[in-house]
Amino acid sequence: MARATTDGPGGFAYTDADAEKRRGVRRMKTTATGLLLLAAVVFTLARWAQHNGAGAWSGYVAAAAEAGMVGALADWFAVTALFKRPLRLPIPHTAIIPTKKDQLGRSLGDFVGENFLSAEVVRGRLHALGLGSRVGGWLAEPANADRVTAEASTALRGALAVLRDNDVQAVVGEAINRRAAALEVGPGLGKLLEKVVADGGHRRVVDMVCERAENWLILNGPSVVGAVAGGAPGWTPKFVDRRVGERVYKELLRFIGEMRESPEHPARGALDRFLTDFAADLQGDTATRARVERLKGEVLARDEVQDFIASAWTSLRGMIVGAAEDERSELRLRARAALLSFGQRMAADERLQAKVDGWAEDVATHVVTTYQHQITSLITDTVAGWDADHTSRKIEAHIGRDLQFIRINGTVVGALAGLVIYTVYRAIAG
Known part of the structure; x- marks a missing residue:
């Protein structure tokens, strides 16, 4: 060398x-x-x-x-x-x-600009190349698709390595907060709740709550009886307080059991009406919507939510890096299959080839017409510096x-x- x-x-x-x-x-x-x-x-x-x-x-x-x-x-x-x-x-x-060095440099720059960087020359040259057909045939080869996939994976890993986690987390968090602040959630939640109630989707939740409540009452019966008896006035006899606590406990257990067993229980109907009214208020009541917006702001401002956003990015980044490094990962296999499919389609579809050719010609023409002076000035400025x-x-x-x-x-x-x-x-x- x-x-x-x-x-x-x-x-x-x-x-x-x-x-x-x-x-x-x-x-x-x-x-x-x-x-x-x-x-x-x-x-x-x-x-x-x-x-x-x-x-x-x-x-x-x-x-x-x-x-x-x-x-x-x-x-x-x-x-x-x-x-x-x-x-x-x-x-x-x-x-x-x-x-005449500087003048020669300017003349050389003008010559290159006029004869190599003109829109007509670039467009004609690219059109003659048949870029779409060539790229399609090249990508249709499995070895080339593997190479592109590997290079893209390397570039992706490099980009993720360069990005600072704190900066990305700040950007993502700001984007989520800005989007959430600009979007009123009340009407959307109201429509969702209205549909859930209309379809009966909430009934399984009620069944689960009733079952958990019944089990809890069974396991914590003495505590419930003691809590009721302890809340009685001091002048009542203790055996009376005890009997009252046991009575309240039995009624609660009976009420929960009947509500769990009977889909037509009045309490379930009352809950349905409450949820229906609440869904309507979320969509049309100004005060309710304002309270929901305040609650949304308080939730987004909590440190736990911001920590969740940060941890979500860290987890996502790790998943992407791992998938990019693993040659047999679903991400790389799907990317390779997509490249092969695209290459085969481009190699056979003349209309797609024409679109790719037109896109490449438009991009190249835009670059040379927009930045022709900057490109030729590289020649003239370089020669002038010699x-x-x-x-x-x-x-x-x-x-x-x-x-x-x-x-x-x-x-x-x-x-x-x-x-x-x-x-x-x-x-x-x-």
Whole structure:
């Protein structure tokens, strides 16, 4: 792996690969410069031979070498002018990359925005991809559904781990309290109670209360008799108090037993009428509804209720985390089955594919049209933050080797052009 180093201002990261590329550029520079020097030597020797009567061939060689030098120097100037000022001379329109860095960044950002982040390009590209069909076919594979389920479970566990229990409990508690405070419970309770009484659903409760009361009286008979006798006036004889207590106890036991055994007992009818009237008051009586609202507020304000909300979240969180960790949990099995079903349906249903494609296109188009400037500014701002000299070196390391081939080609092509021109000239002149 290439080792990253920071070289110079702007935080430009260079790697060993960049250093190797720069060494390649230097080798190509040496080759191109050597070819220029070779052309100069050939030109010098050809001129010397021509002046010493070596023959017509020396003129052709000299013309080719001279044009090769011109081509090499011209291309050297052009390549060098991209990255720095040739011979350090302040020649206009040189050192283009260092001096025009910010302008190049803006132009690159505009180019990307116009040609890659336009609504038409994004929508057309996504439409050509057939995203719905591809996603459906991918999700229909059991291995892919397993992978998505596992990744989703990991993300869920991570989210729950990041969330602070106190914050969640506060939010949940506030939401419940706000919802309960905004909703009047009296009318709803009244309708529910009215339906329960009309359906006879309360009778089992009455039966249970009567049975429990009868059992309690049987088990606590002496205590009931003693309580009644103890409440008698002090001037009455104790045996009378005792007889009165026993009589009251027997009547209570008889009353409860008859009420339990007889569905048509008058007390049951009285209870039915009471509950019916109370249900009506809950729905229509202002005073009753106000008392219920006060009672609701008092109940919600109790610490026990808030502790119950907190414990409910803790229990729910533990259940979710446990289910997310267990590969065979009902939560993960159902999620996997749902993904497989959705993928199979999407792969086969063209209308669903069209809906998914349209949704993806709309979302992507909205993002690029709304945030195009923010996205392209990432390019322009990043380039603007680069150091000019190090930007030039970085770019030269990546494209400089190819640019040196331009110098080599310029030397060769210049020499050939010079030879052709000199040949045509000699043909016309001769």
